[in-house]
Amino acid sequence: MRCLIKNIDVVDEPADALIYSTNVSLNCSGGVGSALLSRYGKVVQTDLHGLLTSSGRRFANQGEWFQHVSAGMPYQAVFHNVPCDGWYDTTPEKVEGVLRDCLKECLRLGGIGTIATSALATGYGHLSFDDYLRLAARVFADPAYGSFDRVTLCIADGPSYEEALKMIESEFLGIHPA
Secondary structure (H helix, E strand, O other), X not given: OEEEEEOOOHHHOOOOEEEEEOOOOXXXXXXXXXXXXXXXXXXXXXXXXXXXXXXXXXXXXXOEEEEOOOOOOOOOEEEEEEOOOOOOOOOHHHHHXXXXXXHHHHHHHOOOOEEEEOOOOOOOOOOOHHHHHHHHHHXXXXXXXXXXXXXXXXXXXHHHHHHHHHHHHHHOXXXXXX
């Protein structure tokens, strides 16, 4: 599997599957959720709240993920995951677990060759960008996920992207600029 990093908004990267993090309310209030809402309309928010309502809950649990593609989205799978608690706290282990769960589900679904992901739990979440890069590199190097053609870590912010490139090079993380 090729592991790439791009200076691009994750919703602009063509892929079979999209993996991003959201909050315990599944609100599209910032980051990727806001971009999805802007691009695909209010149906995204309505669908996500409907997932919670249909389960009889108002909040998702930390570590939980929801695979749902709203109308008009070009993906085979979209993983709305919740790596943080209600106060946006998390650990690298929790984030790695969520990322691995989403990749395992991509394998189970079949037919997914390309995956676009944001830097999970690093926006509003309290995971450091460096910790995410290290755990993502470890997960992407796992032979269990070798059947994917490409996983692209998408970073829209230019300075963060440049920081990531320096770290990837200095630590030999195995993620390559696109």
